[in-house]
Amino acid sequence: NAGVTQTPKFRVLKTGQSMTLLCAQDMNHEYMYWYRQDPGMGLRLIHYSVGEGTTAKGEVPDGYNVSRLKKQNFLLGLESAAPSQTSVYFCASSYSPSWEQYFGPGTRLTVT
Amino acid sequence: LAKTTQPISMDSYEGQEVNITCSHNNIATNDYITWYQQFPSQGPRFIIQGYKTKVTNEVASLFIPADRKSSTLSLPRVSLSDTAVYYCLVGDEDSSYKLIFGSGTRLLVRP
Secondary structure, three states, rough: OEEEEEOOEEEEEOOOEEEEEEEEEEOOOEEEEEHHHEOOOOEEEEEEOOOOOOOOOOOOOOOOOEEEEOEEHHHEEOOOOOOHHEEEEEEEEEEEOOOOEEEEEOOOEEEO | OOOOOOOEEEEEEEOOOOEEEEEEEOOOOOOEEEEEEEEOOOEEEEEEEOEEEEEEOOOOEEEOOOOOOOOEEEEEEOHHOEEEEEEEEOOOOOHHHOOOOOEEEEEEEOO
């Protein structure tokens, strides 16, 4: 039981490049989330999903897109990366809309 | 969602009990209080959740007074490995999608 995994762990992009971050969970959770965390700050919700095929905007959705084609996977896309998107990205999942979310190890993204 | 206020940082020594208080003056009737722990370079980890009075699990206790405008996370006999950032969150099941993490409390445990 791996829990929540994220791919890749690190990535450096040039401004304007695109990339996709993959989150996978093996706990059969319905709910999945993407957050970003800037240095010294708390996490901010980017997008979330309440089930396969559904997505919704969180607190800071601009510049990001997501897809949930399979229940176990939640993808976060950056179509045209900007330096302001330099951050650590965390994925999380939960069984129900309760407060116990399970977080992945994070992806450290740098945009130059 | 109710806003929370926590101390920015706290220092302690190994073996001591640490109490971190969170203020949430605008807590709503259906809101729960939840605490997460985050180590450097890791995602947050759920510690404890409560609605009123006292909740205890294997790692911490959560004390909530009758007016629920504040709550206190209590860590008994801390060790160096408890050095982390602790976040207090408030909300109900319907708003849990929109977890709002403040800056948290940075706890440093010294030898």
